[in-house]
Structure formats: structure tokens, C-alpha cells
Amino acid sequence: MTRLTHASLLAPLALVACTSDLDPTPYGFGGVGPTGVDGEDPLSLEERILLCEETRPTSCPGSDDGAMTRHGGLVDGAICQFQLVDRQTWAAEGAAIDALGGRLPLVGVADVLADLDHSGLAVDGSDPELARLDPLDRAFTWDAVDRGDKAWMPQGVSGSFDAAADERIDGREVVAVSWYHNAKASGLADRSEVARISFADITDLDAGDVAYTHAVLADVYDNGGVPDIRPIHIHAGGIAWVGDHLYVADTTRGLRVFDTSRIIALDSDEDAFGRDPETGRYRAYGHRYAIPQIGAYDLADESCWHRFSFVALDKTTSPPSLVTGEFKDADIAGKLIRWNLDGDRLAATDPDTGSTHASEVYFAQESDMQGAVSVDGTWYLSSSGQDGAWGRLYATGRGRESTHAGWVIGPEDLAYSAARGALWSASEFAGRRYVFSVGVGR
Numbered sequence: 001m002t003r004l005t006h007a008s009l010l011a012p013l014a015l016v017a018c019t020s021d022l023d024p025t026p027y028g029f030g031g032v033g034p035t036g037v038d039g040e041d042p043l044s045l046e047e048r049i050l051l052c053e054e055t056r057p058t059s060c061p062g063s064d065d066g067a068m069t070r071h072g073g074l075v076d077g078a079i080c081q082f083q084l085v086d087r088q089t090w091a092a093e094g095a096a097i098d099a100l101g102g103r104l105p106l107v108g109v110a111d112v113l114a115d116l117d118h119s120g121l122a123v124d125g126s127d128p129e130l131a132r133l134d135p136l137d138r139a140f141t142w143d144a145v146d147r148g149d150k151a152w153m154p155q156g157v158s159g160s161f162d163a164a165a166d167e168r169i170d171g172r173e174v175v176a177v178s179w180y181h182n183a184k185a186s187g188l189a190d191r192s193e194v195a196r197i198s199f200a201d202i203t204d205l206d207a208g209d210v211a212y213t214h215a216v217l218a219d220v221y222d223n224g225g226v227p228d229i230r231p232i233h234i235h236a237g238g239i240a241w242v243g244d245h246l247y248v249a250d251t252t253r254g255l256r257v258f259d260t261s262r263i264i265a266l267d268s269d270e271d272a273f274g275r276d277p278e279t280g281r282y283r284a285y286g287h288r289y290a291i292p293q294i295g296a297y298d299l300a301d302e303s304c305w306h307r308f309s310f311v312a313l314d315k316t317t318s319p320p321s322l323v324t325g326e327f328k329d330a331d332i333a334g335k336l337i338r339w340n341l342d343g344d345r346l347a348a349t350d351p352d353t354g355s356t357h358a359s360e361v362y363f364a365q366e367s368d369m370q371g372a373v374s375v376d377g378t379w380y381l382s383s384s385g386q387d388g389a390w391g392r393l394y395a396t397g398r399g400r401e402s403t404h405a406g407w408v409i410g411p412e413d414l415a416y417s418a419a420r421g422a423l424w425s426a427s428e429f430a431g432r433r434y435v436f437s438v439g440v441g442r
Contacts, residue, residue, distance in 0.1 A: 045340065045349065045359050052080035060304035061363070065333040068365050071394075071402040074336065074379060077361030082337055083300040084254050084346060086354035093294045096220040097262050100227035100292075104282060105265040110170035112263060112289055113201055116211035118143050120200060129432050132390065132406025137422040139436035140202065140210045150430045151186035152179045152196070154412065156239035156249065157371070157424050157435070161417035162313045163241040163260075173203045175435055177426055178236035178248065178413075179214075195236040197246070197291060200435065215289035217248065217258060228275045229264070229282060229290060232256070238310025238371060238413045240322055243344035246291065247322060249308040255324070257295035257345075264290040297346055300355055306335055310413050312373035314338070319347060321359065325372045329385070334369050336362045336379065366394055366402065371413035371425065380440070382411045382425055393423075393438070408434065418442060 043051070057078055068075065097106065120143060125136045133139075141147055156178035161167040168174075176197055183192035200212035217236070218229040234256060238249040244261040266288055268281035275282050284290045299306060309327040314320060320341045326334040338360035340347040346356040364372075364381060370391070371382035379396050386392035391407035410429040417424065421442035426435045 045357070048359075049080050049349065049357050052078050056080055061333065061335070063328065063331045063333050065331040065363075065365075068332050068363060070332050070365055070367070071396075072365045073396050073400040073402060074362035074398045075365060076398070077335060077363055079358045079361050081304040082306055082358040082361055083303040084297040084339065084356045085300045086346070086348065086356075087296040087298060088354055089293075090295045093220065093292070094259075096222060096227060097259065097264075097292045097294070099222070100220050100229070100264065101262065103227060103280075104267060106262040107265050107289075108263065109174070109199060109260050110172075111265075112199055112213060112215065113170065113172055113174065115288075116199070116201060116213045117288070118146065118212045118214075120210035120212055122205050122208040122210060123434065127434075129408060129427070129434060130436060133408065133436060133438050134406060135439045137420060137437040137439050138202065138205055139434055140200070140205060141434050142198075142212075146198075147433050148430050151182050151188075153182050154179050154198075154426050154428050154433060154435075155235065155237045156310065156413040157415045157426050158239045158241040158246070158313070158413075159415060159417070159424060160241075161419065161424075162315075162415060163243060167417060167419045171203075172201050173205075175200045175202050175424060176239060176241055176246070177435060178239045180235050191231070191285065193233045193235055194231045194285065195234045195248070196287065197239070213289070214287055215263060215291050216284045216287040217256075218264065218284060218290040218292055220264075220292045223275065226275065229273070229284065229292075231273050231284075232293060237308075237327070238312065238324070240311045240313040240415070242313055242320075242322075242341065245294070245344045247311055247313075249311045249324065250296070251308055253296075254298040254308055255296065255311060255322075255346075256293055257297075258291045259294040260291060262292060264292060266290060295345070297356070306337060309369070310371045312371065312413070312415055314374045314416075315418065316374070316376045322346070323372060323374055325364070325369050325381075327369055329368050332363075332365045332367050334364050334367070336360075336364050336369075336372055338374070362398065364396075366396075370411055373414040373416050373423065375416050375440070380414055380416075380423055382407065382414045384409075384411055395440075405438075408436070416440075 160174040181194040240247040246258040270283040307326040328334040349357040381394040391411040396402040410427040422437040
């Protein structure tokens with residue numbers, strides 16, 4: 001199979017996409033993309049928002065894909081229709097975390113990496129579940145319990161390759177994977193979509209070693225004058241690790257942000273959650289660590305609807321940005337949206353309100369997207385159920401047809417490591433769970 005490379009937006013792979021005669025800019029963008037028109041200097045985001053308002057569609061986009069062509073490439077949407085607003089909880093959440101720090105140790109990821117309690121297993125391309133990945137870069141699977149546990153479902157993928165400029169945390173290579181609790185499988189209704197993050201040390205993966213541990217996501221709050229914690233119920237379909245901040249997709253609301261510099265070291269492994277009023281000890285369903293929420297961004301009241309099925313970091317844009325997208329299995333009108341960053345927070349386009357407009361909006365013209373990431377203008381889409389039970393990895397761009405490569409069954413989120421020129425992803429189904437990377441070039 002031809003090696004995926006974003007240098008030339010991919011040579012055609014196993015399938016050349018259907019030819020599309022769809023105008024790539026019909027959805028209120030005025031035909032003006034980020035690079036301007038007719039060779040002019042690029043427009044600023046503020047200028048593009050104003051231009052968009054002049055041709056703003058009269059209604060929000062829905063699921064009508066009648067004018068779209070599957071595999072036809074990305075089609076522009078209207079950036080002025082999509083807006084996130086900062087919940088402005090940074091200071092209050094930070095104070096609550098600090099108060100809890102007076103009772104429990106607050107540690108960084110490096111400390112967690114020195115205290116890993118699970119052992120995964122390196123795997124290679126001879127595994128039939130990974131046979132369609134070409135070229136496979138690296139892969140591992142979880143221990144026997146996590147590999148087969150139907151009550152926990154892996155979803156999002158990020159890692160030290162996102163979080164740090166040198167792609168390492170304290171000299172270690174780390175992959176982070178989000179999971180949600182499936183209450184239908186466990187019968188524990190109160191734990192529905194409780195979420196956790198696995199930190200896996202892959203530094204010595206080539207030698208067969210991968211140690212990891214789980215940390216639950218938590219909200220720290222004042223409980224009658226005493227700091228306490230409660231579970232966060234979230235599907236966690238995608239994650240993006242930006243500096244100390246871990247962004248987690250909140251499906252119907254926007255993005256939650258968690259602080260990986262102040263991870264809570266719990267003092268009880270009891271199968272309950274929160275502070276025990278009798279003993280004063282803190283529990284989190286048996287987890288040893290909890291990652292506290294520090295911020296959140298919600299869809300603005302005036303924004304059109306967008307489902308936050310996944311999120312990824314793109315370091316190749318200026319400024320760096322987050323991309324979010326929608327899972328849709330009944331049509332190909334799922335959206336991909338870019339949100340510019342300012343450091344480790346979203347860049348506000350209206351500082352007075354703390355709101356952030358989208359900097360790019362596209363309709364993907366692909367179905368069943370479980371993850372997406374952009375690298376130097378090429379978009380990679382992880383789609384499930386494209387070839388029977390097997391997924392496909394699509395590579396596409398604005399107004400350019402998609403090509404695809406073989407993928408896995410049950411694929412999820414995407415992330416990119418520039419150091420290895422590789423995409424990371426994970427598969428979710430019990431008994432066939434893997435975390436893996438494929439080479440796409442630097």
C-alpha cells in the first residue's frame with residue numbers, strides 16, 4: 001500500500017475518491033478562505049468574521065447532505081455561525097484545588113509516571129487486528145482486565161507529543177487515553193459516563209515494556225466548608241493535551257479543561273466517591289489519582305449547534321489550534337471546526353465576553369467520524385464501519401478528494417507526533433483493544 005504522506009496530500013491509496021463537482025465554498029463563507037482571494041494577503045480572523053457576517057446563512061446547518069458528495073473533500077462552512085464562550089471558572093476552580101491541596105498531595109504527571117501499577121503488552125503487525133495498518137509504527141494493548149472489561153470504553157488519544165515541545169514529560173514518552181464508564185454493561189447507573197485517563201509510558205515500548213495507570217476526572221468543590229470531590233459524567237470522546245491543560249470533548253456542551261499539574265493523590269482505594277465524612281479520607285471508585293477540572297468552554301447561546309464528538313491539537317498552524325468534529329452515521333454532513341489557541345487557552349475573539357469564534361468550519365463529506373486531526377493542511381479522519389466492520393483512515397483537504405488507507409475495527413480518536421511523523425489512535429471494543437500509531441511522514 002502507498003505510504004500516507006501529507007507532503008503531497010497523499011498519493012491515491014486503495015480507493016480514489018468519487019469525483020466531486022460540488023462548489024467547495026457555498027455555505028456562507030463568501031468564497032473567502034484563510035488565505036484570502038486572488039493572491040491577496042491573508043485576511044485576519046476578525047476580517048473573515050466580518051466578511052462572513054455579510055453573507056451569513058439564514059439558518060443553521062443540519063443533516064441535509066443532498067448537495068454533498070461522499071469522499072469529495074472538505075467543504076467550507078460559515079465561521080460566524082460557531083462560537084464558544086469561556087465559563088470563566090479558572091480562578092474559582094484553582095482556589096478549590098489549592099484548598100484540597102491542604103489535605104491531599106497535588107502532584108504532576110512525572111510523579112504519576114513514577115507510580116504506574118499496570119503492565120501492558122507491546123504488539124506488532126503480525127496481530128490480525130492490526131494487519132491493515134501500513135506502515136504500522138508502534139502498538140500496544142492493555143492488561144487482561146482492561147482489554148476485556150466491557151464496563152470501561154477507551155475513546156480519546158493524546159500524549160506528551162501534544163503536551164511538550166520535545167514530546168516528552170520528564171524525559172519519558174507518554175500516551176494518554178480517555179475512557180468512559182458504560183453503565184449498561186456494569187449495571188451501576190450512578191457511574192454512567194464517569195471518565196478516566198490512562199497515562200501509559202511508551203518510552204521502552206520497542207523493548208516490549210509499557211506500564212500505565214488510570215486517573216479519574218473529578219470536580220473539586222466546597223462541601224459545607226470542606227473541600228470535596230465529585231465525579232464528572234462525560235463521554236470523553238476525544239482529548240487534547242496542551243501544556244498542563246487536558247482538553248476533553250463534552251459532547252453536547254463544548255470542551256472541559258483539566259489541570260495535569262495538580263493531580264490529586266487520593267488516600268483511600270474504597271469503591272466510593274468523595275470525602276468520607278467519618279474518616280476524612282478521599283475516594284474515587286478505587287482510583288489512586290484524580291485529575292481536577294480547571295476550566296470549560298460552552299457553545300454560546302447565539303452559536304449554531306455543533307456536536308463535540310472529539311478534539312485534537314494541531315501544532316502546525318499559526319497560532320496552534322484545536323480541531324473538533326462530529327460523529328454522524330446517517331449522513332455525511334458532519335462538521336470539522338478549528339479553534340485558535342492563545343498559549344494553553346482558547347484565543348478570545350471578543351475579550352470582553354471571553355468568546356471564541358471558529359477560525360475554520362468544514363463539512364467533512366464522510367460518515368462515522370470518530371476522530372480527526374490536521375497536519376500542515378492535510379486532514380486525517382478516523383471513521384468506523386466503512387468496510388464491513390473495519391474502519392478507514394481518510395486523508396483529505398479543502399476542496400480536494402479523499403483517499404483512504406486500511407484501519408482497524410472500532411477506531412477512535414486521532415493525534416499526531418511530529419517527532420515520529422505518525423498518527424496515534426485506539427480501538428474500543430472489549431477483547432480487541434489496541435493503542436497504535438501509523439507513519440504518515442514528517
